[in-house]
Amino acid sequence: MxxxxxxxxxxxxxxxxxxxxxxxxxxxxxxxxxxxxxxxxxxxxxxxxxxxxxxxxxxxxxxxxxxxxxxxxxxxxxxxxxxxxxxxxxxxxxxxxxxxxxxxINEAVEWKYNIRNIFEEFISKFKGGFIEEKPFSLVLHYRACKEKHIDKHIDKVVNELRLYTENTSLTLLRGDMVVEVKPNNxxxxxxxxxxxxxxxxxxxxxxxxxxxxxxxxxxxxxxxxxxxxxxxxxxxxxxxxxxxxxxxxxxxxx
Ligand SMILES: [Mg+2]
The missing domain is CATH 3.40.50.1000 (HAD superfamily/HAD-like)
Incomplete structure (x- = not known):
């Protein structure tokens, strides 16, 4: 405890x-x-x-x-x-x-293309979100989104990402007002x-x-x-x- x-x-x-x-x-x-x-x-x-x-x-x-x-x-x-x-x-x-x-790690990063599409769809709907690209990961920041019940909308994004990352070498991190996808090793x-x-x-x-x-x-x-x-x-x-x-x-x- x-x-x-x-x-x-x-x-x-x-x-x-x-x-x-x-x-x-x-x-x-x-x-x-x-x-x-x-x-x-x-x-x-x-x-x-x-x-x-x-x-x-x-x-x-x-x-x-x-x-x-x-x-x-x-x-x-x-x-x-x-x-x-x-x-x-x-x-x-x-x-x-x-x-x-x-x-x-040294991995192919082609997966970013699909993840980016999911993030971009969210950003096109909700003002204030932005994508951060790192060499081996992609991050969606939504701290500045003013939309009510933003967490519900993020749940949807996370569910979609989960389907995409399941059984892959990718991992999904849900942090404080961020969602990140990165290799899981x-x-x-x-x-x-x-x-x-x-x-x-x-x-x-x-x-x-x-x-x-x-x-x-x-x-x-x-x-x-x-x-x-x-x-x-x-x-x-x-x-x-x-x-x-x-x-x-x-x-x-x-
Ligand atoms: Mg911290």
Whole structure:
């Protein structure tokens, strides 16, 4: 069961953190470190956030990993030369030590044509929706749709997509005001496990708000500190209220 994180929990976590020898922290970006915005490009990392991330990654024996569904090009721009590790598109792109991006899958992307048609039909009916294309995935954003009962219309889109993606190597993600279709052989959990495999970490923490972060919570070892941001169902151990509380927790870990 997920419990609300208390000050006692925070003190225990910090105590464990200080005593550990090899530490790794996985942080989701949207909805975890920055609040949501209708325009995904508007939520760039602010001074306060960069300051927190810089300081945590300069803590002794700490690996800091930003793990996001975002397009790698935007993270490349925002976090160029930063000392932390970057994983984008739910694990499809991992930045290596030289700062280059390694694609973890190499698949034909012809499927995009059909998925795009389904998304475009939705957009032609409902103002405010838009499609984001990433190298290996397609995303429908509908946060800005003002239409009443938009979820019902999205249910229809999802049903149609389900028919199309069933028994294929594609997976359908329904996130917070987004629907994404991507190959199913990579997710945040698989990507996080890759990192864990490298070293013997005795402190593992992961914080995230979305359904895609559940893959990460599930794959991490039992003694990991998993934290869900917001009030949605989760398999995480702890629950944090919002972005402000996430930042407060991280600030205490500096
Ligand atoms: Mg998120």
């Amino acid at each position: 997920t419990v609300n994180m208390t000050n006692i929990n925070i003190n225990e976590i910090i105590d464990r953190y200080q005593k550990a020898n090899n530490k790794i922290i996985f942080l989701d970006y949207d909805g975890t470190l920055v609040p949501f915005n209708k325009d995904p490009l508007a939520v760039f990392p602010d001074e306060d956030l960069l300051n927190i991330l810089d300081k945590i990654s300069s803590n002794k024996n700490t690996v800091l990993v930003l793990i996001s569904g975002r397009d790698y090009e935007i993270f490349d721009k925002w976090f160029k030369g930063k000392p932390y590790q970057l994983i984008c598109e739910h694990g499809v792109f991992i930045q290596n030590r030289k700062g280059e991006w390694d694609a973890q 990579m997710n945040k959990g698989i990507a996080a496990k890759k990192y864990i495999g490298e070293k013997n970490f005795d402190f593992i923490m992961a914080i995230g708000d979305d359904i895609t972060d559940e893959d990460m919570f599930r794959e991490l070892p039992e003694n990991s500190i998993t934290c869900k941001v917001g009030d949605k169902d989760s398999i995480a151990k702890y629950r944090i209220k919002d972005v402000i509380e996430t930042r407060e927790l991280l600030r205490k870990m500096i």
